[in-house]
Amino acid sequence: MDINYLLSREQISLMKARTAACPEARAAHAGLARAYGQALGRSAFPHRDVDARVPRRPSGSRPSDDA
Numbered sequence: 001m002d003i004n005y006l007l008s009r010e011q012i013s014l015m016k017a018r019t020a021a022c023p024e025a026r027a028a029h030a031g032l033a034r035a036y037g038q039a040l041g042r043s044a045f046p047h048r049d050v051d052a053r054v055p056r057r058p059s060g061s062r063p064s065d066d067a
Contacts, residue, residue, distance in 0.1 A: 003040070003043060003045050006036050006039050006040050006043075007036075007040065007045075009032070009036050010033050010036035010037055010040065013029045013030070013032040013033035013036060014029075014030075014033045016029040017029035017030040017033060
């Protein structure tokens, strides 16, 4: 896969994890972001730790309207 595809998919997954309405969707998108981050980490591309960027929202909380 090309680096731009992986970067794009990782960013989309991070955004969806931040705005997901339910914990299951948030966890699914966060898992995808981690997987894309790991794939980027295995490449020669200098990449940062995705776990530091995946949001952790308390159970039952909803995304804010200003996001």
